[in-house]
Amino acid sequence: MPDVMSNSKLIGVGVGPGDPELVTVKGVNALRAAEVVVVPVMAAADGQDGGEPGRAEATVLHYVSREKVVRVVFALNERADRARREAAWDAAGERVARLLREHGTVAFATIGDPNVYSTFTYLAQTVAELVPGTAVETVPGITAMQDLAARSGAVLTEGTEPLTLVPVTAGSAVLKDALAGPGTVVAYKFGRQSAEVAEALRETGRIGDAVWGSALGLAEESIRPAGELGGEPLPYLSTLIAPPRREGGRGGKL
Template structure:
């Protein structure tokens, strides 16, 4: 039996790979992560563009309140996999890439603890960093430049240090901290050319210079790209 983490990209259904679509259509079940059972998550919107079977199921993620509490989502997936037998498969569809700051990593580990015989595989997906760079016609990295990728779910700590180093800096999950992000980028002298994107490829998409982004209304899944200091490169964001 297999549990397959499939990256479905940042939101644009046309950025889902052929392999991802094939596996989702063939799977016994396709799980899409949500915070509550009555919501439609970003991943589900993308998945339903390509998959019309009735085997899509919302998987509610509610972190255990203490270490000894069972992981309800992992238990549900392990129970299902055990029931379908050795030749079945379940797909977990995740926005972006399943190996880049994805909830799939923790889910797969927990499922293995309940079901050691499960085989875990992943299918890469296009990341928000790649999509934002492409939409703005700015190289993400070039030559020997490094790339720093930071998730800011807990705050802007570490961002200033990253901005002081060479290369491009990408900030994920920046919505709640966008005001602080803008200030850190401004202090580093890199606000000009910095880019902001949210809901890429989905209704309500926003792509604009970071300087004009509204820090009070930015959604949680927002991305910021601060390109490397270069000469002769201009942003295409309007």
């Protein structure tokens, strides 16, 4: 039953792509100030906590005590079974609503940025219905494309170039359309379709300067030229940067 708690606050905190040094000062302060820090974890086949710590949790534990962290199960990466996904969101919303009633202020840690392809969006919508009057805030985080650009030396945009961000979970055709257009194209979540991505890059003449990376800032980090992409599956959260051809020297895109 929905209730009104005008003094409750839900804060989505972006904790970056994995490197704990990339959490902003504002993000760290928000995590430490919250009564509880919620982290999303992968659902096992039975819908329960899969047991393995997620990337957001591992990052958060660099800044707050484990006692303050609460794991909440999400059907992350679930696209085929809509009913299971919706049930997981509902259950997560109910759990966070209870935490808000008990503690008042709850932070939700999400990898990357809470306003860019984040589970926080769905959680906030559910909680707003369950606990009307809850203030929802977000703290921006460093995104995977920014981190990959920094680690690989790829320049995301110059001058008047547009930047297109595509989740390959929408289908490789969406990526191919973007690659046929102008500017830099960034692809998220392409690991399971690496063969299709490599084909699209070759067909559009973009493979030469493109780079991909996964597990950025972690021990298992991998950053490679896109030309090395084969048909092998890659980590789900792999990121691709495909810059346009740049000619005309310094300032040529102004």
